[in-house]
Amino acid sequence: MELTPAAKKFILHWGEMGQAWGINRTMAQVHALLFVAPDSLDAEEISRLLDVSRSNVSTSLRELMTWGIVKRVHVIGDRRDRFEALKDVMETFRVIMAERKRREMDPTIALLEHCVEEAEGGDSRDDYTREQLEKMLDFTRMLTTWYSQIDRLPTPALRRIFTAGAKIARMFGAQAPQEANVN
Amino acid sequence: MELTPAAKKFILHWGEMGQAWGINRTMAQVHALLFVAPDSLDAEEISRLLDVSRSNVSTSLRELMTWGIVKRVHVIGDRRDRFEALKDVMETFRVIMAERKRREMDPTIALLEHCVEEAEGGDSRDDYTREQLEKMLDFTRMLTTWYSQIDRLPTPALRRIFTAGAKIARMFGAQAPQEANVN
DNA sequence: TATACTTTTCAGTAGTGACGGAAATTTCGG
DNA sequence: CCGAAATTTCCGTCACTACTGAAAAGTATA
Incomplete structure (x- = not known):
């Protein structure tokens, strides 16, 4: 399995975004990858697809699991841990x-x-x-x-x-003391 | 003028928070300082109070002004630029x-x-x-x-x-297809 | 216009955190 | 219970960003 161009671009962008929000790049990239991946991936493959070291992937996965947005899953006939992100x-x-x-x-x-x-x-x-x-x-x-x-x-x-942003805005925007209620 | 203990703690914490949100520490500290300062401050004094270099303060102030949360102000009889944060x-x-x-x-x-x-x-x-x-x-x-x-x-x-979080939650939370209205 | 004062820029340094590789540990099949 | 496979941990290295100090640029006053 190789990354499609769209996936690549998304993953790189997500990495940048992560940095801007105080999240380390690799971690964000791993998350992005798992988010768009059709199936769960093992650490080895993540390492290969993102071209980062196996240990770096291990650390990132642990962090992502701590956050609770990545889960460890197992498939029968495969000893290796596999991972998948929350898809929602x-x-x-x-x-x-x-x-x-x-x-x-x-x-x-x-x-x-x-x-x-x-x-x-x-x-x-x-x-x-x-x-x-x-x-x-x-x-x-x-x-x-x-x-x-x-x-x-x-x-x-x-x-x-x-x-319902507009609706809420209407409801709460019109309640200033001397203003009449819109609805 | 010296920093009070409360101000000091707040400034340090704000610096940490900044980092967690992808904002550099000094910049966040300068903002925190200006936010709690009763009067506008000049760069020199900011430098002294936070114990960072004059140039670092200069860069941070420029960034904060770009963001639009710090403004340059002038007082008569003082050639130096002074700065104050949005207070709201x-x-x-x-x-x-x-x-x-x-x-x-x-x-x-x-x-x-x-x-x-x-x-x-x-x-x-x-x-x-x-x-x-x-x-x-x-x-x-x-x-x-x-x-x-x-x-x-x-x-x-x-x-x-x-x-009005609770109110909004009630309004929008009760509209699920098969659920009865809470109120 | 010269001078003193202030601010900004810039280039080098330092410090922090990410990263890789190897070793250690754990896990699982035989 | 042993060995192979997989994972994690650890420590040294690297890269990046923040930071400083000094030099340059800008600005107001005499």
């Missing part, structure tokens, strides 16, 4: 969001809470800083709360929300 | 989103369109890959469309949407 884009997106929330948002909230508390005891020079940190904390909390609410829904419902 | 968190968030959409989502859509088109001409081995790329394309388009709709709204409306 929305599902993949959700898993990544959940993980990033856990790794980044939650610790950020904890730190901001700590900083705000600390700044409360400080002298008046801290006042402005504290206000800003509070605003940042409120915002971060708002985002994560919104996310938690939305994340409870099954995929089809999520899809409905994301295709 | 939501506004900052919006600017960053807009920029990332422009830099990452739009090119991704273009590339996916190209790949899908190319895969259409290909032989049957491409079929599965093409399907996957189409799904990815649809999803990306859905997200950016949603974003564009939402982004048109003024900040207070946006805030309303984000505080």
